Amino acid sequence: MCKKANKIISIEIDKNLYNLAKSKFYDEKNLTLEYGDGFKSNHSFTIFISNLPYSKSRKSIEWLLQKNFSRAVIMVQKEFADKLLSSKNHTAISILTNYGFQLKIIMDVKKSNFYPVPKVDSVVIFLTQKKIVSKTIISTVNRMFSYRRKTLQNVLKQFGINSTSKERLDDLSGDEIIKIAKKIIRN
Known part of the structure; x- marks a missing residue:
């Protein structure tokens, strides 16, 4: 990447x-290496490349949704990627991801490619930003999905909005859910 990019900022949380990386790439003039948590960084970026900690995938996607890149x-x-791409059984994170990004899987990575061998397979996904998603939209959609088994009437009641709709969140499209979230925020 150093040969192709004008500037690279690499942040690694694992000290080892x-x-x-510091000893291997010390002579790369366009590379800045930092030790720390990249999700606490204030760096702006155009392109984001990462092997995300799997335990923080959802949090990482929500962080990316709020960034301009x-x-x-x-x-x-x-x-996790299958969950993001699912057209049925959508979740809050799949709704938010599809609202903010165009997403596609670009390659499968088998668990046998790692040492030690993990219990799960991986995929590399490509995200193109469609829009920046506010923290308010993210938290509203997440809160709506904490009531996903209730009717829309009961979900909206939690936000102080009257409705007679007997539909459930699972019956609605992602666009409809985002539209309702925006209505809740305006209310």
Whole structure:
């Protein structure tokens, strides 16, 4: 990447990997290596490339949704990517991801490619930003999905809005859910 990009900022939370990268790439003039949590960084970026911690995939996607950038290439657990791409049984994170990004899987990564071998397969996904998603939209959609088994009438009641709709969130499209979230925020 150093040969292709004008500037790279790499942030590594694992001290051993940080030290290894520092010793290996010390002479790369366009590379800035930092030790720390990249999700606490205030750096702006155009392209985001990461092997996300699988335990923080959802939190990472929600963080990315709020950033202004062009595209991202990230590796995630295959099961998580399937959840993001599911047209049935949608979840809050799949609704938010499809609202903020255009998403496609660009390659499968088998667990046998790692040492030690993990229990799960991975995929590399490509995200193109469609729009920045506010923290308010994210938290509202997440809160709506905490009532996903209730009727829309009962969900909206939790937000102080009267409705007679007997539909459930699972019956609605992602666009309809986002529209309702915006209505809740305006209320």
